[in-house]
Amino acid sequence: MVSCSVIGFCGSETFAATSIAEDQANLSKLEAQKNATAAQRNQIKKTISDLKGQYENNYQKKLILENSIQLAEAEIQTVEDLIAGYEARLQELSEERYEQDTQLDEYYAIYSKILNYYYRYGDTGSFEMLLSADSITDFLTRLDYLKYVMEYNNTITDSIKIAKENIVATSSLYAEAQDKLTAEREGLVVTRAELETQITELDELSSSIKGNLAMSEEQVRQLQSVTDKLNQEIADLNKQITEKYIYTETSYAWPIDSVYWSDPNVVITCKYGWRVNPVTDKNEMHNGLDIKAPKGTPIQAAKSGTVVRSENSGGWGNVIVIAHGDGTSTLYAHCDKLLVSKGATVMQGQVIARVGSTGQSTGYHLHFTIYKGSETVNPVDYLDENFIRILNKRGLSLK
Numbered sequence: 001m002v003s004c005s006v007i008g009f010c011g012s013e014t015f016a017a018t019s020i021a022e023d024q025a026n027l028s029k030l031e032a033q034k035n036a037t038a039a040q041r042n043q044i045k046k047t048i049s050d051l052k053g054q055y056e057n058n059y060q061k062k063l064i065l066e067n068s069i070q071l072a073e074a075e076i077q078t079v080e081d082l083i084a085g086y087e088a089r090l091q092e093l094s095e096e097r098y099e100q101d102t103q104l105d106e107y108y109a110i111y112s113k114i115l116n117y118y119y120r121y122g123d124t125g126s127f128e129m130l131l132s133a134d135s136i137t138d139f140l141t142r143l144d145y146l147k148y149v150m151e152y153n154n155t156i157t158d159s160i161k162i163a164k165e166n167i168v169a170t171s172s173l174y175a176e177a178q179d180k181l182t183a184e185r186e187g188l189v190v191t192r193a194e195l196e197t198q199i200t201e202l203d204e205l206s207s208s209i210k211g212n213l214a215m216s217e218e219q220v221r222q223l224q225s226v227t228d229k230l231n232q233e234i235a236d237l238n239k240q241i242t243e244k245y246i247y248t249e250t251s252y253a254w255p256i257d258s259v260y261w262s263d264p265n266v267v268i269t270c271k272y273g274w275r276v277n278p279v280t281d282k283n284e285m286h287n288g289l290d291i292k293a294p295k296g297t298p299i300q301a302a303k304s305g306t307v308v309r310s311e312n313s314g315g316w317g318n319v320i321v322i323a324h325g326d327g328t329s330t331l332y333a334h335c336d337k338l339l340v341s342k343g344a345t346v347m348q349g350q351v352i353a354r355v356g357s358t359g360q361s362t363g364y365h366l367h368f369t370i371y372k373g374s375e376t377v378n379p380v381d382y383l384d385e386n387f388i389r390i391l392n393k394r395g396l397s398l399k
């Protein structure tokens, strides 16, 4: 036998070489893989969110650092302006001192002339000079002159000396202030360099975060495509299982297609066994399953066979009975529309009617019975176990 790569019929009624049980096991594996992938993806998404937070944080830190650099630069500018101010003032003071030195030199020159005068006329001192006067007038004039010259000379040189001392003192203060500012400037330059280093480090960190982000986002994309692939495989496998189950006559198919069991409105409202009939209020044997479903939900043949009844029949309402050729038959009651006629051959899974509320019924539902000869049996013992599993998953145990 050639193994089939295509799901479903392949030439004759041959299926891919896996059993439903194997398919179910594969399905569980795929679902576990899908869950693991989802968990991994969520983990990476959390990492991405963390990285984004770090990136934003770095950006805020960088803004603060840039602001600090601007402040440092403004301070450096201020300090440099002050230094330049002191420089200019020191230059002025130096010029003033030069002028005063010149003045002093001039006065010293005058003074030395006077001394020279003393020297020439005063081998014997000032007294001699005065005595050598021609007259009393000349004497007084010389005396006044001497006094005047001496006093004037002293006053001028003293004041120049004081001014010069002041300039020297001020210059040294200014120079000191300037030195302090220069030291401050050096400190600020160091601070600025440190801030720039921090920004460089932050930029490097941010770029590495960006790299990680791109990597993580790529991982998420890859995981997403893995998930998409898994979803496709799961859907394919589900379809394969459903189709196999429909065409495998080893068990009775559920009369409501598995697709509709995902609808929470599709539920078992009454099991097989003794119960109080809601219409007659009498304790009766309920010989089948009541499956509540919205009006018009397709009803399918539980097994291939021949339609032996397709009619409106009192309490059952619109009812279909299919004989399966092995001594068993199935009954579908309270239908809305009947889609097959008596005598027709139907395949397992074929839609034969739609859910209604005809006959003795209190709401839209399918009443389903399996007969073995003329006896009824509990359908749960005959129906496909995969659907029992689906029902159990939904918390709808039938036992």
Ligand SMILES: [Zn+2]
Pocket (backbone or CB within 6 Å): 270, 286, 288, 289, 290, 366, 367, 368
């Ligand atoms: Zn019923």
